[in-house]
Amino acid sequence: MSASSWGQGPVVNGKPGRRDYAIIGEIIERGAKVLDLGCGDGLLLEWLKREKRVEGRGVEIDREQVQKAIARGVAVFQSDIEEALRDYPEGTFDYVILSQTLQETRAPVKVLREMLRVGKRAVVGFPNFGHWTVRLAHLWTGRSPQTKLFPYEWYNSPNIHFLTVTDFELLAREQRWKVERRYFLGQGGTVKRFPNLMAELAVYLVTK
Amino acid sequence: MVVETKFARFDSITLDSGVALAPVEVAYETYGTLNAARSNAILILHAFSGDAHAAFENAEGQEGWWDNVIGPGKAFDTDRYFVICSNVLGGCRGTTGPATVNPATGRPYAMTFPVITIGDMVRLQKMLMERLGIERLLAVSGGSMGGMQALQWAVAYPEAVAAVIPIAATSRHSAQQIAFNEVGRQAIMADTDWNSGEYYDGPKPARGLAVARMVGHITYMSDASMREKFGRRLRGKNEFGFDFSVDFEVESYLRYRGSKFVERFDANSYLYISKAMDYFDLSAGHSSLGDALGKTAARFLVLSFTSDWLYPSYQSLEIVRALRSRNRDVAYCELTSNYGHDAFLVDVKEESELVRGFLASTYAEIAG
Structure with missing residues (x-):
C-alpha cells in the first residue's frame, strides 16, 4: 500500500471527495459479496463489479441517484439505510461499505452494529471533523465550520453527527470492535502522524 | 414496418x-x-x-x-x-x-x-x-x-x-384489488344480455362490460391525473343539462372508453382473466x-x-x-x-x- 496506488487504479478516484473509493477497492478481494450503503449513483459498485467481480448490492435513498445506478446495471434499491439493513439475514455479506455517510445517519451506532450483523466486515469511511482546517475555521470565524470537507451551511448540511478520528477509535474500543485496518488520507496522500489533526478522510476496516 | x-x-x-x-x-x-x-x-x-x-x-x-x-x-x-x-x-x-x-x-x-x-x-x-x-x-x-x-x-x-x-x-x-374486479364482474353478470355467458348468438352484455371498463379506467388513473385531464369541465355545453345526459368531460370520457372496449373485448374473458388475477x-x-x-x-x-x-x-x-x-x-x-x-x-x-x-x-x- 502506497500513496501512489491510491492515485491510480480506480477511475473513481478522480472524483473529488471520494478518494476513499480507492482504498475500498484495495480492501475488497475478488468475488466478495458486498453491500454498499448510500451508494449514490453506483460508481463504486460498478467499478467493484467490473474490476473485482464482486456480487454487489447497493442502497440509496435519492431517486435520481438510484435511477443512474440501475441504468449502470448495478443492483440498487431505493431505501433508507436502516430499513434496508433490517431485511438481510446475519452474515449475508463479506463486506458492508458505508462511504462518507456515517455522519448523515440518524443512529450511527445502530447502523454500525447492523452492518456488523449482516456483514462479516464493515468498511467505514468518513470525513474527519478533527482536521486542523475544521478546528481553525471554527476558531477564527466563530461560526459552524465551513471547509472543503464540510462545505455546507449549518442549515443545509446533510451531516447531523460529526465525528473525528479519535471519536471513532473510542467508539470502536467501547463497542469492542476490532479495527483490522485503518487508513488516513490528507492533502498529500497518506497521513502517517497525528491523524486526528492531519487526516481529511479516514477509512476503517472493522470486525466484531 | x-x-x-x-x-x-x-x-x-x-x-x-x-x-x-x-x-x-x-x-x-x-x-x-x-x-x-x-x-x-x-x-x-x-x-x-x-x-x-x-x-x-x-x-x-x-x-x-x-x-x-x-x-x-x-x-x-x-x-x-x-x-x-x-x-x-x-x-x-x-x-x-x-x-x-x-x-x-x-x-x-x-x-x-x-x-x-x-x-x-x-x-x-x-x-x-x-x-x-x-x-x-x-x-x-x-x-x-x-x-x-x-x-x-x-x-x-x-x-x-x-x-x-x-x-x-x-x-x-389485495382485498381492494379483488373488490374492484368483483364490481366489474358483477356489472357484467347483472346485464341481462349476459345470459349466464351464453350470448354469442345474440346481443352482447355491452352495458355491463362498459360499466366494468369504466370502473377499471377510474382505478388506472389518479386524482391528480383526472383533475388535470378533465377537472369539472363540461362536455359541449356551458350549463348543466338538468337531465342525466353527459354533463362532464369525465363522464363522456368514461362512456367513450366503455363503448370502445365492448367492441374489442369479450365479457366472459373479462370474468375469467380477472378471476385469474384474483387467484394469483x-x-x-x-x-x-x-x-x-x-x-x-x-x-x-x-x-x-x-x-x-x-x-x-x-x-x-x-x-x-x-x-x-x-x-x-x-x-x-x-x-x-x-x-x-x-x-x-x-x-x-x-x-x-x-x-x-x-x-x-x-x-x-x-x-x-
Whole structure:
C-alpha cells in the first residue's frame, strides 16, 4: 500500500471527495459479496463489479441517484439505510461499505452494529471533523465550520453527527470492535502522524 | 414496418385445475431478430386487457400498446433484442378463451371454459418459447398483470429466464384489488344480455362490460391525473343539462372508453382473466414469499409509481424485501408520476432509461 496506488487504479478516484473509493477497492478481494450503503449513483459498485467481480448490492435513498445506478446495471434499491439493513439475514455479506455517510445517519451506532450483523466486515469511511482546517475555521470565524470537507451551511448540511478520528477509535474500543485496518488520507496522500489533526478522510476496516 | 399476429397451435395444455384444454392456440407477435446464440429474446407480457400487438403498426394501422418502449433504439431495443408478445390464455384476441368454439360441442365454450390461472398463462407462454426454439429468455417484463406473469415466470422456470422486470405489479391481489374486479364482474353478470355467458348468438352484455371498463379506467388513473385531464369541465355545453345526459368531460370520457372496449373485448374473458388475477398468489405452495422468490435465479428490476394507488408501491416493496431477504440480485425504484397505474404505459421516460440500462448490463453479463 502506497500513496501512489491510491492515485491510480480506480477511475473513481478522480472524483473529488471520494478518494476513499480507492482504498475500498484495495480492501475488497475478488468475488466478495458486498453491500454498499448510500451508494449514490453506483460508481463504486460498478467499478467493484467490473474490476473485482464482486456480487454487489447497493442502497440509496435519492431517486435520481438510484435511477443512474440501475441504468449502470448495478443492483440498487431505493431505501433508507436502516430499513434496508433490517431485511438481510446475519452474515449475508463479506463486506458492508458505508462511504462518507456515517455522519448523515440518524443512529450511527445502530447502523454500525447492523452492518456488523449482516456483514462479516464493515468498511467505514468518513470525513474527519478533527482536521486542523475544521478546528481553525471554527476558531477564527466563530461560526459552524465551513471547509472543503464540510462545505455546507449549518442549515443545509446533510451531516447531523460529526465525528473525528479519535471519536471513532473510542467508539470502536467501547463497542469492542476490532479495527483490522485503518487508513488516513490528507492533502498529500497518506497521513502517517497525528491523524486526528492531519487526516481529511479516514477509512476503517472493522470486525466484531 | 407493418407487423402481423401469428398463431401457434398445441394439442393440449394441462391446467392448474387439473383439467386438460385441447386443443389450444396462442396469438403472438415478434419484433427484431433472434441471434444465432438465441440469447437475445425478451418476452413481453401484457396487462389485463392487452393483446399480442405490443409494438409497431399492424395492417389496420393500429399502434401496439407498448409501442413507446418497444422498437428500434427504444427501451426494449428491437435492433438488439428479439421481442415476443403473446395474448394470454383465456383472452379474446386470438388465443383460446371462452369465446373460442369448443370442438367437442361445436359451440363457444362460454362458461364451460375451464378456470385458468396466471400459472396456466405462463405455462402456455413457455410452450410457445419452446416452439420458437428459445430455451432461456434474456428477460421477461410486463406491467400490472404482465408483472404478475413475469414473477410467475421467475418462480416456475428459474432456469429459463435471466432477468425479470415486473412493473406496477404485485405478488398477490389485495382485498381492494379483488373488490374492484368483483364490481366489474358483477356489472357484467347483472346485464341481462349476459345470459349466464351464453350470448354469442345474440346481443352482447355491452352495458355491463362498459360499466366494468369504466370502473377499471377510474382505478388506472389518479386524482391528480383526472383533475388535470378533465377537472369539472363540461362536455359541449356551458350549463348543466338538468337531465342525466353527459354533463362532464369525465363522464363522456368514461362512456367513450366503455363503448370502445365492448367492441374489442369479450365479457366472459373479462370474468375469467380477472378471476385469474384474483387467484394469483406467488407464495402459494411455498412457506413464504421469500421462500418462493428464494428459488429464483434471475436478476430483478422492480418498478412502481408514486401515484399508483391500484398497485401501490408497498406491494412492489414486498417483492423487493422478500428478494433482499434471500440476497437475490434486485434493483428497485419508485418512479415519480401523476398518471396513476397507467403510468407504466404512458409516462415511460424514466422507466425506459432504467429498463435500457438494466437490459444492457444483463445482456453484457450473459454474453460474458
